Structure formats: C-alpha cells, structure tokens
Amino acid sequence: MEERHEDALNRLTNIAEKFYEQLDGGEIPNMEVPTRSKSNIELDRREGVWKLGSSTTNRSAKKLKSARMLLRTLYMLELIQDMIGEDKSSTLREMYYISEGWDKAKFNKQSESDSLAEDMELITGCLREDFKLRPEEDGARIIGDITVEEVNRKGDVRKINCRDDVGDSGYTIPYNVESDKVNFTDTNVDFMIAIETGGMFDRLVENGFDEEANALLIHLKGQPARATRRVIKRLSEEEDIPVVVFTDADPWSFRIFASVAYGAINTAYLSDFLATPTAEYVGITASDIMTYDLPTDNLSENDRKALEQELEDPRFDTDFWKEEIETMLDIDKKAEQQALAKYGLDYVTETYLPEKLGQIGLM
C-alpha cells in the first residue's frame, strides 16, 4: 500500500472512531464540516487566490438529513477502505452507482455523492486521488514544445514531447498529474494559452500557432477539470511559464477564467493547489465585441442573471472585470471565439491574438 493511501486510510478511520466514541459516550454523533459557499470564501492576499473562510457547519444526527449524511460518510469510508485494500479505483459516477446498494445511505443525485467526496477531502486534508476516486473524464489536451515524463501502467517512465511525439490532438493530461505520475523536463515555450473550445484549439493547431508564437496550447474543454487546472498551476510555478486564458465572451466563460485564476467556490479549499492567480484573461472581452465588430447573440435571461451575480462575486471585484461585465450588460450581447472567423480563418492567429498578446507583452 502506498504511503499516501495508508495516510488517507488512517485519517478516514479517525472519522469512524469519532462517531463510535460519541455514541459510546451517550452523545449525539456529529462532525464539523467547513462551509463551502460563496459567503465563506475569502481572498488570500499573499497567494492571490480565493480560499475557504473559517465558518463551519455542524452535521449532527439530531436532524434526519444530517444523520443520513453521517451514515453516508461511513459507507463512503468503507468503500474507500475496500478500494485501497484491493488496489482498485472508481470514478465518481461509479461510486454514485455503488451507493445504490447502500440502503438508507444511498444518494439521490450524483451531485450529492460528489459533494460528500469533496467534504471528505476537506476534513481529512487528503485529495480524492488518495481515496482512489477519480473523475469521469481525463484532463484536457495540450500541444507545444514541452517534454513530460509519465509513469505508464507498467510502471515505466515514458518521455513524451508534446509537439513532436503526439498527433494532431495533442497530449492528453491524465487525471492524476502529481509528481509520482507526471513530471515536466524540457520546456521551450514563452507562454501557455488555455483555450475554452475544441474548435478554437484545433484552429490554433492547424494554423501552427504553437510554433509561430512559441506557445503551449491547452484545451480547457469548457469548465476545466481539476487535472487541467493542476497542470497549468504546476507549469506556471515549477517552470515559470506565464498563463493566458482565451474564451468566448459570455458570463460562463468569465467563470472559466475565474476558476483557473482564483479557484472555484466548491473547491476553494484546494485553491492553493489548483488556482493560478497570475493567469491573465486575453479575451474575448465585451469591449472586443465592439472593437472588432464581432457577430453576436443576444444575452438570455440566465446570462443576465449570471452577470448580475458576478458583479457580487468577490473573484470579479476588480476594475477590469466590473467594467467588462457592465459593458456586456450594456450592449446586451455575447460572442463566441469562432466569431473571429468573420475576418477569415487566419485572422485569430495573424491579427487578433498578436494584438491582444502584444498588449500584455507576450508577443
């Protein structure tokens, strides 16, 4: 058994022990869980990321809902114990289905079981990888002149250059990107550009933007997986590579940027680990829509609501974002990255990105 798993097991067993002792002492079983909500995230000024605040929620068996959560915690704990013992792992979705057999402890929705897994990371200070849990999807793709060393299933270390040793779809980031699995050796890029959509990623690949701009292209696949954010963070810190984020111009894309740069509310306790506060937003901004006269769609009711919420979101509490969000509400329009094709397929790599990256001194 690996040390990290053994450690996780010990910490989990502590939870069971606590419940047992509470019952044995005639107390009502309960546990203190840090609150994961917008009201309980605060800016860590030193790190520049958003972290969980100090408020906690008491989950006590006095209430039916919480009692059920405590029971679920024990069932999940047992599952993890079994997986570590048998050296198996399961996806979060699989775990949700396994819970179907948990009698009164079964979940009603996968979001409930995902959330409890996050709680357990939070309580034990472990990562879900330590619990042998992984997400459905792997991380995203990258293309560019860096070389990674990955330990494959046989335990051998493979060196892969992410420009020369991969096909057009690039190197796929595995779900575990910790140093026991993945390391970076040669990195010959000036910056990395994280791209929201697959279409734009492929456009930049086809136009040879990685070589032309000496950039590492990263496909975010919408709201980025933890592994993707972790790779960005590691490359930024370990290899000192600047990060820019390139998304659509709509409220949801702004949130993608925020989660890369400052962390997400749900995983604020992992911000240290996942957020890259030096990341910069390259576009498409609301002002770009006007400057470049891009084809647009109207904002929906939900879009407007999302923007209003973002005005309240501490992560967007900067002059730049306030202005961009208000501009978008003003013009009542949004645009996709692909809208740049209005001016031809090469426009994005020959004009738009050089101009925008030039403004921040990367090109």
Place this chain on the structure above:
Amino acid sequence: MASIAEELADKQQEISVGEFFERNKHILGFDSLTKALVTTVKEGVDNSLDACEEASILPEIKIEIKEVDEKEYRVAVEDNGPGIVKRKIPEVFGKLLYGSRFHEISQSRGQQGIGVSAVVMYGQLTTGRATTVRSMVKEKDYATEMDIILDTKKNEPDVQNEEVVLWEDKEHGTRFETTVKGLLRRGKHSVFEYLKNTAIVNPHARIVYKRNGDETIFKRATDQLPEETEAVLPHLKGIELGTLSKMAKSSDRRTLKSFLKHEFSRISYSKAEEICKKAEIEEKTNPGDLEVEDCKKVLNAAGEVKLMSPKTDCLAPIRSMLIKKGLKNVLKGDHPEYYAPPTTREPEVYSGNPFQVEVGLVYGGDLPKDSPVRVLRFANRVPLLYRKGGCATTTAIKNIDWRIYGLDQRGGKGMPSGPAVILIHVASTRVPFTSEAKEAIADIPTVIDEIERGLRDCARNLRTHLNKEKKRKKVKKKFTVVNDILPMIAKKSADLLGKEPPELDASMTKIMGVVYIEKEYSWNDGRCGVKIDIMNYTPKKRELNVFFEKPYPETELLSSDPTPEHDGDHLEWKLKNLESSETTVINLEFDGGLEKEDLDGTDVYIEGVGETNLIGAEPLPDDWDIELAEIEEVN
C-alpha cells in the same frame, strides 16, 4: 299534523302583482340558461325544505332533469312534505308573489326567492308548456294533479286537466314537473354544486339527483331536524319605508298607537306614544290613512327613540356538530386531514334585524393545494352561488391576514390559497342582500365583523392543528433517525473499527428529547378499548401524572390497567419512575356506545414534562386544578 296544510293555507294571503316581472327575468334568477336551470331547481328545493321543516318531516327530495330537446329540459322536484290542499295549489304555483311568509318575519329559505310560480311562468314563456303539479295531503288517500299556466296579464292561475290520481308508495308530498329552456353544465354554478352545498347545510335532508340517467344520492347525515324558528314581529328600526307603508295600509288596527304596539316587536304603549309625539302625528290616526310622508316621519321618530334590540332567540343556527357532519358527508371524498370545530357566533343585530353567523373550515387531504380557497356561502341554509366578489363573506375573508394561520396569501391581502374549504352561514329573519336578486350579502360592518370573528375562531384552530402537525412530522423524522439511521451508524462504525456496536439508549433519548404518547382505540363486543402508550424518550427519569378525560361524564369505565389513582369525570394515574427510554402502557375499557367521533375530541394530559417536550398529549391546562379541587371535595 292534520291541520298543517290547512294552517299554511290560511296564512297565505294575496300580495301585490306584476306583469313587470315578465320583463325582469334577471331579478328572478333566469338571466342565463345555466342559471335558469339552477333557479328552477332551487325554487323547488327551497320550498320543499321549508315545507318539510314546518311540518317536522325529515325531508326526502328528489330532483330529476332530462334533456327533451336542444337546450330544453324537463325538470321535476318531488318532496315528502305535508302537501298542499287542492284549492291552494293553483295559487301557490300560478300566482306571482303569493306565499305564506311574506308578512311574517322569520328565518326561512323562502324569503330568498320569488317563489315557485316564477318557475311556472319561466317555463311557459320559454317553452310554451304548462307545469304539472301533483300534491297529496296526509288526510287524503289520493293526490290531485293539474296542469297550471300563469295568466301574466292578470297574475291569475289558469288550471287545465285537473284530475284525481293514486300516488303509490306515498303518504303525502308535492311534485311538480316543468319544461324550461336551460343548459345543464358542470362546475361552480351547476345544479350539482347547488344541491351538494344544500346537502352540506341540510344534513337532515336526503336528496336524490337524477340527470340524464346519472344518479347522485346525498345521504341523510342526521335525523335531527333543525331547531324550530320562531316567527317574530318586525323591529321598527330595521324596516324599509315601503314595507312599513304596506303594513299600515293592510292593518286592521284602528289607531297608529295600537298599530305600532301590536305589529312591531319591542314597542310598548308608552314607546308608541313617544314615537307618535316625535313624528308629530296624532296617535289616534288610522294607520290606513298614513301617507308615505307620514311613514317616513314615523321611521325618523323611531330612530330618535331608544328601543330595545329585537329578540334574537328566533334564529335557528345549524350548530357545530351538524355543520361538521354535513361537511364530512359531502367532502369525505377529498379525505381532508382536518375539520376545524365549526363556530356558531352569538346572535347579533344589524339595523333592527337579528342575525347569526356560523363558520366552518376544512383543511388538507386531497383538496387542491395551489388554487384559491373554496368558499361555501349560505344564507338561511340556502347556497349562494353567484356574485361571490361582491359578498360580505368575501370582504371578511379578504380582511384577514391568513398567512399567520397557515394559508398562503399574496402580500397578506385578497383571497387566501391552499387546500382549504371555508363555510360561512348567515342566518337572519332578514338577510341583508345586496340586491333583489338575493345572490350576495351586503357589506354591513356589523355583519362583516361577525363573519370575520367566526373566521378567526376557525383559523386559530387551524393554526394550532398545523403547528401540532409540524411538531408531529419533526418527531416522526426523529423516529427515523433513532430507529433506522442511528443503529446503522453504530453498526457501520463498529464494523470499520472491528468493535462491538455501542449502546444507543443515551444518544437516542438525547436526539428525541420528548415524552411521546400514543392513543389507540379498539372495539370488541360494543366495548371500547383505549390503549395509551407513554414513552420516555428523554435522557432523564420522569415522574409523570397522566390524565384522561372521559368522553362523557356518564361514560362507564369497565376496567383499567393499571388502576387509576382517581376515577371521576377524568381518570388519573401517577407514574413514579419512568426511566429514560422506558415505555409504559395504560389499558382502558369503556362501556359500549362510544364511536371514534366521541373519542377524537378527548385528550391525554400530562403533568411532569414541559410542553415543548411533549408529543401526542397536552400539558395540564392552568384551570385544571380548580376543576380537580371541586371533584375531590365531592369524594
């Protein structure tokens, strides 16, 4: 009973006429085809109910509606009333504004309609057909049947085909069959709805409704006839000028003074003199000589004189028990979870007229949750189906902030919504209708006020019920925790640690924190068993005094295990040491004749644990001691 029909006949006297009504169908309730059908049935049923009650007969009313042509229906209403003597039949059915109750003041249904003759007229105007009436009085062993048409010019009946017939399986009663233009619809303003609502407030009636082959029977819920209403003289302070003038004209009294003394309530000779003096009219004036102007003076004078309020004991409310029975009888299909004890307010007076308000409220079950609360409005036991918006009942409902009582209401204004039915009954010798159509009760402040008080009485009970329900649900959840979840937590954590499951009692009682009482009834050979479980789900040992009120003082206790400390109107046990998580059981047996209804109102009272920690029983009320002391003195 021999003379009842005769007696009614004697009272029937001629009143003013009108071809006028032919042109004013809307006042008579024939302004739409759907409504025409409802009015046709209503006039018949109201008459039948009034007649049965006056003769102390439990009403048995049959309504048949058959479509005979497009928008043309044959309607029959049959009752088991005292019947009408032959010579009076044409006048009752063939003469407008002819009735026994016009000058008399009493709480009757009849005051709300124009009379069944309007139906006869409507039928003949719309279909050209005569109305067939059959009636039999108890003294005769045959019935009289005749076809009647109303001469609208002369307001005189025109009788055709009079014959004598045998009426099998019938001792007495009246039936009429008429053909009218109409439209048989479902919904809020349907014949069905009218009859259903009639059944609610007339639980002593059995109503059979047949239409186009379907049959609905509203069963009788009680054999108890409504209390008899007393006819009273009008009160001078509530009377209209027209009525006063009419009364004066037709009075047999020779002087104004004696007219006032004898034809109005609460007027003595000295008061009559005072009124004449104030009105500046000679007290010896013949009432027949009074001009309208003089009558006005009399009314004004009466306003300045102090008069005793009218008698109020002439009203016959439905009363709580029967309202509940009526509601249950008709609404049981919706399985309501709660019937608030119906309220009968004390009689009150509005401008000289006694009136009395009753309110009932039903909640929950399958009643629709998201729609506005259903309101059943009644005046003198007659359903009001139209003009809800302009009715004092609606005003009173809207005056209340229902949110504090557990119903939804946007902004605390307007009609509340939720799974509830509200019943409002206004009984009066003269119901204050908004118009001649008599479809809504006028917004008179004292009336609204009374309705509002009645509503609040019921609403408070609803709130108490909902709070109890909430508490019960919370405790039920806790039961799930301690019975299902907690043992699983114990077992799982023990398994994970390889230990024996821990003892749970202490944690369980801490989670529950209540003394829980459960009552269970059983019936065996007419004996009623009551089992009371008392569970101490608190962490402490308890000393509890348990009280059980007998449903009725005369109820005989056959056995009790354990033996009570005290046996009287209530039973009392002292539980010295009820350990934490221990349960004790009291088994009682009462003498026969008790029904679930009788027991539903009884409560278990507990002394020795606070109200918040007590479920399924009531804390001992503050005034209990007083009662207790008296009983102990007797012992």
